[in-house]
Amino acid sequence: MRLRGMITRRFPRYMMLLLAFTLLIGAIPVLSLGLYSYYVAAGDVEQKTKESNMQLLSQTQMYIEQLKKTTELTGNQFARSPLVAAALSAPIDVEEHIQIRDLYSGLYNLQTFSSVSEAYLIDLQHDWVLNFTSVNSLNGxxxxxxxxxxxxHPNNMFWDTGYLPSDGGAAPPGTGNDTIRLVQKLPILPFTHQPKGFLIIEIDKPRLRAMLTDNTKEQMGKVYVMDYTGLDFLDRRDEEATHYAAMNKRIAESIASSGQSSGYMYGRIDNRDMVFTYRQSSYNEWIYVSAVSLKELTRETRKIATGTVVASSLVLIVVGLLAWFITRRMYSPIRRLAEMTEAVSIGESGGKDEFSSLEKRFDILFSNSQNMQQQMQDQLAQLKQFLMLKLLAGQLSESEFTYRSALFGFPAGWKRLAVLTLQIDTLQDTRYGEHDKELLLFAIQNMVGELIAPEVLFSPVLVNQSQVNMVASGLEDEGELRTYYYGLCDLIKSKVMEFLKVSISIGISSPFEQTSYVVRAYNESLEALKRRVYLGSGMIIHYGDTEPGLSNMAAAAYTQIKWTEDQLIQALSLGDTEKATDWFDTYVSELSESNLSTKEYPVFMMQLVSRIYQIVQEKGGTVHHVLGERASYARLMRLNAVDDIAAWFKRDLIQPVGLFLAGLEDSQYVSIANKIIQLIKEGYSRDMTLEGCAEEMKFHPVYLGRVFKRETGMTFSEYLVNYRMTLAKEWLENTNMKVSDISDRLNYSNTTAFIRSFRKVVGITPGQFRTNQQKQA
Structure with missing residues (x-):
């Protein structure tokens, strides 16, 4: 603590905050400008590099296409020459030295570029091939x-890169991966898909790669050429080319989908971030690609970054010195004010900074009296409520309450008193939950304090789930008192609905003169509220208007209610939810008409809940698993209106139990149907009847038939016949069994009956079925 005080005195918190703020004001523009300058410069460098690569690709494309066009032109001139036409018209004669010399000379002229490694003149009809060095047969x-x-190939002249579409993208045997061929079908005219021969010019891929490298030696990164499918046909199929395969495919797909013949794409190769510049030729759809590492691309920007950092650092140092000087000047008045008020003790905690310490000191100096007054007011309100709670609990005598009532400023000079008890009817279909109930009652209590004049209202209190008020009046006439209290209750109810959107009911006790009767009056107001079970929600009920319930029901009425309850339980046990719901409506109606007392009504409801619980337990379920926490006795006891109780029974008890029983019934039906099917599979070769299965399974035949039809969609007899015919078709197709033997194995009385049954199910006779199957095989 001492070390903290020394640091605070040496480096005051607000002074440090002021210094930090000044530094921040100066640093943000410098850093923002530096970062902006760096990113703009880096972007310009990257863009210029991309444009340079695109220009180099364009030059490379023009260079290679010029090579190809020149090769195609010289090859086409040679192919159109009369010498070639004459050579293809007859077998070549090796003794015709002049003809062979002229053909050699024509082939040599095809070596326009040093990259042409070989040329072939091929005659398919006369089985000979002539190249730069010899004349041989096609076998060689x-x-x-x-x-x-x-x-x-559909074209008369085309380039074979070693991966024609008809090859499936793979290099065929014998082609080699280091040769590109210009293929010219002969004769050129008329064009035919069955040529007499070919003129083939070969260009070495290594030479073309070397030319490509020489043409782009000033460019960073790698430059290569691929076809429209993304295949780099000039590569050596090495590891590096494999790594680029996926990126090449992306580039080709992007060109095909977007229709853009050039552009840029970013990727990652061998843990290196790369930028790919690509350009597709409209001449032959070859794609020229430049792959450059972003690290190399941004190498020039590092110098810019270094210069930016140095310049920004120098500016920040200058800003820091100016900030320190300005901060000391601005802080001096605050320091003098803190020294002047240092004599006022604020404890060891002090404050976060100098201003908070000064604020605390001024609060200590000027707010003591206000704090004392506020504390007295708060304690007085709590004491008033505590006094009312003791009065409602019967713990105060009338003389003691009279003395304290005058001390606390309660109403005086009244002639009659009454207790008004407010309760919230329900929170269903509102924006509130059960956890909001206490907060709502507190809000209602505040509203009551504002709506009823303090001259007649004793301090309102909250008791359990009720808001209780004792209201005084100067009236003595019974009718006028009722009208007066009813008017207050109607005002409160309407305002609560207007502002809180919540329905409440209010119970009014009988008027009384002495405060010793307040406990009885409170119980009367609660008893009046219990009549909501019959009257509904949103009611204002005067205790004098309620008739005491019959303590003993008539025997006939009780018998009728119990009979209706039995019908409800029976329907629910059978899984008939709709019928059970109808019986429940009848049950509630009979209870209401029987004029039960408010004490007897919950007993009947709890008995019904217990019987529904018993249904779940008898069927092997647990109440918590099937019904959940909402279907509890505690939930029932919190409901006040008949509509809420009925909705709770239907939603949280009857419907879940119905779904639970329906699930059990479906599972039982499936088990019964599977058992019958198993008996059919085991006993198809003997006499089988539904009655026999029912006797074995200990069920009634009619019940079994209904269950089986529901689960399979067929009667027992239909399923048995279909199963036997399925076996018959399998034996007819896969064995040499006679039709009569199959009939005996399937327990038919004679072959004719079997054939008739087979034809009815399959549509043809067994013999026709076997013949059809043999023809198909």
Whole structure:
């Protein structure tokens, strides 16, 4: 504590907060400007790099397409020459040196670029192939198996990258992965899908890759070419190419779906963040891609970041020095004021800062009298309520109450008193829950204190679930008193509904003169409220208007109520929820008409709840599992109106029990049906009847038939016949058993009866069925 005080005196909290605020005001613009400058510069660098890569890709595309177009042009000129046409018209003669020399010369002229590694002139009809070095038969051609694929290609001239669509994306045997071929069907005119020969020019992939690298050597990262499916046909199928395969597929799919032939895409390769710049050629749909690491891309931005950090740090140091100077100047008046009031003790806790300490000191100096007055007012209100609670409990004599009543300023000079007890009817269908009840009663008590003049109202109190008021009056006439108290109650009820949207009922006791009768008057108001069971909710009930209930019911009425209760329980036990609900409505109506006393009505209700509990337990269930916590005696005792009690019985007792019994019944039906099916499977070869199954299962045949039809949709006889015909079809199809033998095994009296039954179910005779199955096999 001493160390904390030393630190506080040396570094006052408010001064530190003021310093921090000043630093924050100066630092935020500096940091914001620095970060903005850095991100703008970094974005410009990245964008310019992307544009540069796109330009390089465009140059690369133009370079490669120029190579391809030149190769196609020279190949097309050679293929159209009369020399080639004459060579394909007859078998080549190796002794025709002039012809072969001219063909060699034409092939050599195809080497426009150094990347052309080989060229082939192929005659399919006369079985010969001519390349740069020799003339051979087609059997010596390494990619002879590739020629049918070329012949079936829809185009007369096309490029084979080694992965034509007809190959399923895989390199066929003999093609090699390091060659790209320009294939020209011969003759060029007329165009045919069955050519006489081919002119094939091969370009080495390694040379093309080397040319690609030389053309883009100033670019960062990797540059490669792939087809429209995303296949990098120039790669070496190494580990690096495999890592790029998924990203290449994404690029191809993006181009196909969006229709954009160029763009940028970000990805992650080998734990490196990459940016991919791509461009698709409209000439042959090849896609040119540049893959650059973001780390390399942003290398130039690090210099900008370093300069930004240094500049921002210098500015922050200057701002810090200015903030310290300004803070000391601004804090000096506060320090002097704290020193002036330091003599006022505020305890060891002090305050969070200098201002809170000063506030506490000023409160101590100027608010003692106000605090004392407020404490007296609070204690007086509590004492008044405590006095009323003792009076209602019968713990005060009349003389003692009279003395304290004058001391606390209770109403005086009255001629009559009455107790008004308020209770909330129900919170169902309102925005409140049960946990809000006490808060609502407290709010109602405050409203009563505002609606009734303090000259006639003794201190309102809360007792259990009731709000109790003792109200004085200067009237003596019985009729005028009733009108007066009823008017007060009607005003309270309407205001509560207006502001709280809650229905309440109010019980009014008989008027009395001496406070010693207050306990009896309180009980009278509670007794009046119990009549809500018959009268409904939202009532104002005067005790004098209630007739005492009959302590003994007439024997006939009691017998009728018990009989109705038995019918209700019987219907519910059978799972007939709708009928049980109708009997419950009759039961409630009979109870209301019997004019029970308010003490007898809950007894009947609790007996009915107990019998419903007994149904659940007899069926093997538990009350808590089937009904839950809402279906409890305590819940019933908190309900006051007949409508609420009836709704509770139907919703929380009758319906859950009905669902529970229906579930048990469905489970029992399924078990019975499965047992009958098992008996059919075991006894299909002998005489079987529903009566025999009923005798074995100890059930009535009519009941078994109804249950079986409900679960399977067929009668017992229909199911038995269908099962036997299913076995018959299986034996006819998979065995050589005679029809007569099958008839005997299925317990038919003769073969004719079996055939008739089979034809009725299947639609054809057993012999026709076996013949059809043999034809299908």
């Amino acid at each position: 051609l390494s990619f002879k198996d590739r020629l049918p694929v070329y012949a079936n």
